[in-house]
Amino acid sequence: MMVLTQEVIRQLLAQTFILLVIPNLAFGSRILAYVVTPSYSHQVVFRPLWRELSLRGHNVTLLTTHPMNDPALTNLTEIDLSSSYEVMSRGLSKVLTSEVNPFTSMRIYIDTFNDVMDHQMRHPFVQDLLNNPSMEFDVFLLESMxxxxxxxxxxxxxxxxxxxxxxxxxxxxxxxxxxxxxVLYPDVLLPFDKAETLPERVISLVYQLFMQLVTDFYVHPIQNVAIERYFGKGYGTVHEHVANTSLMIVNTNSVLGRSRPMVPTVVQVGGINRAPPKPLAEVPESHVCSLIIPHLQPLKTILDTSTDGFIYFSLGSNVKSKDLPPQTREVLLEAFAELPYRILWKFELDDLPKKPENVIISRWFPQTDVLKHPNIKLFITQGGLQSMEEAIFEGVPMVGMPVFADQPGNVQKMVRKGFGLYVNIWGLEKGALKQAVVEVIENPTYRSKVREASRLALDQPIGALELAVWWVEYVIRHKGATHFQSPLRHISWCQYLLLDVIAVLLLVIVLFLTVTYISIRIITKYIRKVLFQPKFKSE
Known part of the structure; x- marks a missing residue:
């Protein structure tokens, strides 16, 4: 029989605290997440994170333009901001359908992003969330800080x-x-990943300085005004909030990207949305053009019977194949018609005039499952990071046709690593496209290199999703992670580049040389006066 001494009671209370309180701290937190960009490729990356946090018992409120609408996720509340797709599409239509200079593109991106944010912040549900005095959260996760x-x-x-x-x-x-x-780390939006030549080094330096100035003196002032408009006075500036950020989770992998020094507050989770293998789903009948097949077949059957292999062609979720210039589509069709492979083309209409018999179009394909199929020979991609990562993880070589944003740089990296070739979509020629496709498929070097990269990228001590969840819960447990902040956050560019130290040293050198020069002049003048002064006889 146990005697309830003071010590026993103390231990029981401690155990009760551990059983009741600690689980609530670890698994019952209130999380607010906001995925700003109206783009499926941006939204889908972190879906596994919201799902996993919800399944672990956290109450997740998600502001998203692409809700999952999964009834099984009872702890997930989604605020649908899909109406901002129209704002995004209207703003970027020129960039996505023609080649424009980088400065025009940058202005369009900034203006469009501001329009999207304004539309989303004015949404009634967002306003309700913002003005509800009873709402409380333990952490706020935001895309694009x-x-x-x-x-x-x-x-x-x-x-x-x-x-x-x-x-x-x-x-x-x-x-x-x-x-x-x-030089070592050009911006991801530049069309090269290494500044090897003198012109590239100059461009990289000028670009980074220019973007810093644009951010500090154009973008941030606009956003600071927006903060006061949406939240009121006393809510600080964008720079102040970013400076106090506890953590940044980045969808990148050092093996697939570039090796560079990092700080503890930056967590790399490349491949966080990589799905486990599963049987190929059947493509919806309403989405598949059945011109080449008398009776509609499941996608798995189509690919299994492609004994010579097949090519998968997709321009991603932002660029629509249906919006390509007619001459570009014509070149694609002519080149595909001369290839001995079946082509799966993600095309946003139910009909494609002059479509060859070896081409199958669909508004949607299960991309991950298609890339896992053993008969795939090649992936023709616009160079989106998620698409390229999926291809690399599955060991599929590529032909890249970049359109905008980070895509040119992504394709350049892919080419440098030997995973495929580049083709200019804006000046597309049938011969160049066909030559690139045949070269990548028939030369085993490309597939060998991409498979080796896949083995390296997947050989990690901990899964990307598990790593992201652990760090989010770490921030919740410790109410932030500012103790990991890099000292570089709190010094100026002048101090970081030692410009003040260099200026002082130069000043000392200049003063030393000046004093030395003046001293030498005085001494020389004195010596001349003493040695060469004319002597006069006294009378």
């Missing part, structure tokens, strides 16, 4: 965690205290 929405962290007095579906731009790396170098 350069946004007025960073003030949600101040509104709910909780830590801020940023995340990005792409490698972070150098401006964001600067704010996170990541060591940067324009």
């Amino acid at each position: 350069m946004a007025p929405a960073v003030a949600f962290a101040k509104r709910f007095e909780c830590p801020l965690v940023g995340f990005t579906s792409l490698p972070a731009i150098e401006t964001l790396n600067n704010y996170m205290g990541v060591p940067t170098h324009p």
Whole structure:
């Protein structure tokens, strides 16, 4: 029989605390997440994170333009912002359908992003969330921290965690205290991943300085005004919120990207959305053009019977094949007709005039499952990071036809690593496309290199999803992770580049040389006066 002594009671209370309180701290937290960009490729990357956090017992409120609508996720509340797709499409239509200069593209991106944010922040559900005095959260996760929405962290007095579906731009790396170098680490939006030539080094340096100035003196002032408009006075600036960010989760992998020094507050989770293998789903009948097959067949049957192999062609979720210039589509069709392979083309209409018999079109294909199929020979891609990562993970070589944003740089990296070839979509020629396709398929070097990269990228001590979840819960447990912040966050560019030290040293050298020069002049003048002064006889 146990005697309830004071010590026993103390131990029982301690055990009760552990059993009742600790699980609530670890698994019952309130999480607010906001995925800003109206693009499926941006939204889908972190879906596994929201799902896993919800399944672990956290109450997740997700602002998204592409809700999952999964009734099994009872702890997940989604605020549907899909109406902002129209704003995004309207703003980027020119960039996605023609080649424009980088400065025009940048202005369009900035203006479109501001329009999207304005549309989303004015959404009734967002306003209800913002103005509800009873709402409380333990952490706020935000895509693309350069946004007025960073003030949600101040509104709910909780830590801020940023995340990005792409490698972070150098401006964001600067704010996170990541060591940067324009030669070793050009910005991801530049069309090269290494500044090897003198012109590339000049371009990289000027671009990074220019983007920093644009961010500090154009983008941030606009967003600071937006913060005051949506949240009121006293909510700080974008720069202040970013400087206090606890963590940044980045969808990148050092093996697939580039090796560079990192800080503890930047967590790399490349491949976080990689799905486990599963049987190929049947493509919906309403989506598949059945001109080449008398009776519609399941996709798995179509691919299994492609004994000579097949090619998968997709321009991603932002670029629509149906919007390509007519001459570009004509070149694609002519080139595909001369290839001995079946072509799966993600095309957004039910009919494609002059379509050859070896081409199958569909509004949607299960891309991950298609890339896993053993008969696939090649992936023709626009160079989106998620698409290329999926291809690399499955060991599929590529032909890249980049359109905008980070795609040219992604394709350049892919070519440098020997995973495939580049083709210019804006000046597309049948011969060049066909030659690139045949070269990549028939030369085993490309497939060998991409398979080796796949083995290296997948050989990790911990899964990307598990790593992301652990760090989010770490921030919740410790109410932030500012103790990991890099000291580079709190010093100026002048101090980081030692410009003040160099200036002092130069000043000392100049003063020393000046004093030395003056001293030499005085001494020389004195010596001349003493030695060469004319002597006069006294009278």
